[in-house]
Each structure stands twice: as structure tokens, then as C-alpha cells.
Amino acid sequence: MDQTDLSALQLPSYGEQASLRAQIAEALRALLITGQMAPGELYSAPRLAAQFGVSATPVREAMLDLVSEGLVEVVRNKGFRVTAVGDEELDAMAELRTLVEPPVMGMVAEACEGAVAEAVEALRPLAAEIEAAAGREDLVSYIEADTEFHLRFLALHGNDHVVSTVRDLRSRSRLFGLSPLMESGVIMQHVAEHEEMVGLALERDRPRMEALVRRHIGHVRAAWAGPPARA
Incomplete structure (x- = not known):
């Protein structure tokens, strides 16, 4: 064996x-x-x-x-x-995330006032932890903070099915091992986008939020195009 x-x-x-x-x-x-x-x-x-x-x-x-x-x-x-996941399935998962996450995050931004705004502001420490974990190349802590950040943000829309769907997609797309991406500095290039998401939500800027989230997901899929030993 x-x-x-x-x-x-x-x-x-x-x-x-x-x-x-x-x-x-x-x-x-x-x-x-x-x-x-x-x-x-x-x-x-x-x-x-x-x-x-x-x-x-x-x-x-x-x-x-x-x-x-x-x-x-x-x-x-x-x-x-x-389980091994090939390029075709990765593309399908990235496409589904692109269909779901940008509009939901955009709606959160559009509704960002009162309690929602307070909840968004409370995500800043997580954004900082994502950047700190990437800086010290702590992949497990990075993934934990990154996942919590995105799922808590999406949860502000109030649709539990969206959260569970994205949680499943994120989990399945992390099967290859992200160590090479962390070590090469690829991940560090995009961590500041989390703080930017907080800012755009507080500005209630739906169009720019949706564009940023689409770009953010695009970074993820492009990064996975390179790791070796994929199925």
C-alpha cells in the first residue's frame, strides 16, 4: 500500500x-x-x-x-x-464560484449599513490574520483565516445554502497542496484584496465589489494551473 x-x-x-x-x-x-x-x-x-x-x-x-x-x-x-481533481473539474468549480460569489458579495455591499456594516468591520482582524499568515508562510493558518473570512462575509447575505455551497467548493479545490504557491510568494501578491473587500463593502460600492471578487477568484484558478503532480 x-x-x-x-x-x-x-x-x-x-x-x-x-x-x-x-x-x-x-x-x-x-x-x-x-x-x-x-x-x-x-x-x-x-x-x-x-x-x-x-x-x-x-x-x-x-x-x-x-x-x-x-x-x-x-x-x-x-x-x-x-481524491484527485483534474483541470476540468477545477474549471467547473471556479466557474460556479464566479457565478455565485460576486453577486452575493455585491448584495452584501449594497446592504452594508447598521448591523451589516458592523459585521463587515469586524472582519478586518481576519483580513490582517490572512496577510500575517501568508507573510510567515503558515499555510494551514492562512487557509483557516481565509475560509472563515469569505464564509462570514457571504453569510451576511443571509442565505445558508450559498455558504454551504461555497464551503464545499473551497474544500474540494484544496486537494493539491498549496505549499508551492505559498513558498513562491504567489499567495502574498493577493492577500491585500481582503482588506479591499472590507473597504468596498463599507463604501457600499456593489459594482467594484463584484469586479474585485471575480478577479480574486480568477487569481485562485490561475494559481492552480501551475502546481505539479495533478490528476
Whole structure:
């Protein structure tokens, strides 16, 4: 069985805030983000459990959570395989994000007053954390802050289906490992756009917000055109 050396696996320190299953799932997502678990490779729950220092049951449960998210698939009698996503599917996901996110963000900007404006202003620390994480090349923290920023922004429109759809698209499109993009400085080139989104929303500038979000998503798809070892 193909298996990348994951001997240094550690669980995030959430204490009692999350179940062991949730902690393992979060740790596995981090391995996917950083490319330490690669598309096409097989992983067994018992072996991962031994490396985490836990029993196989919560690892298997966590892997099934990732199956439901489309990040891995079950291989009968062998374990789990990391899902590979090719250019055609990436293009389809980027197209869907472009159809959904710009108009929704534009509507948030158009309605940005009162409580909405306060909620937008509260996103500034996240925008700063995105830039700080990119600056120190902390990919996992960058992804966590970036995802929270965009989903909280979209949630201000009030449509939970939009949020869940975008969450799923973002999760599935992070299967290749973004480390090369972080190390090359590509990500750092676009982090300031998050602060710009906050500013445009507070200015209630719907046209410029929509244009910025389209451009932002375009950066993401263009960046993924280059990573090696894609399906």
C-alpha cells in the first residue's frame, strides 16, 4: 500500500472544545492542504491511528467525514484514497464560484449599513490574520483565516445554502497542496484584496465589489494551473 511517511503526525490542541474525531478530521484536512497526503495515495485507518497515537475507530470515523466532503474515497478492503481533481473539474468549480460569489458579495455591499456594516468591520482582524499568515508562510493558518473570512462575509447575505455551497467548493479545490504557491510568494501578491473587500463593502460600492471578487477568484484558478503532480 502506498503511504507517505506521516510519522510526525500531531493532533491540534483543542482540549475539550472538539471531539477526538473532529480533531483528527481537522488534522487530516491540514495534511491535505499542505500536500502531505497526496491525491491518488492510499491510507489505512489503523496505520494513521498508530501514527496519531489513538485507536482506529475515531480515525475511521474522521476519514468517513472526509468521504462525505469528497476529499477521500473508500477503497474496499484497503483503506481510503485521497481524491484527485483534474483541470476540468477545477474549471467547473471556479466557474460556479464566479457565478455565485460576486453577486452575493455585491448584495452584501449594497446592504452594508447598521448591523451589516458592523459585521463587515469586524472582519478586518481576519483580513490582517490572512496577510500575517501568508507573510510567515503558515499555510494551514492562512487557509483557516481565509475560509472563515469569505464564509462570514457571504453569510451576511443571509442565505445558508450559498455558504454551504461555497464551503464545499473551497474544500474540494484544496486537494493539491498549496505549499508551492505559498513558498513562491504567489499567495502574498493577493492577500491585500481582503482588506479591499472590507473597504468596498463599507463604501457600499456593489459594482467594484463584484469586479474585485471575480478577479480574486480568477487569481485562485490561475494559481492552480501551475502546481505539479495533478490528476
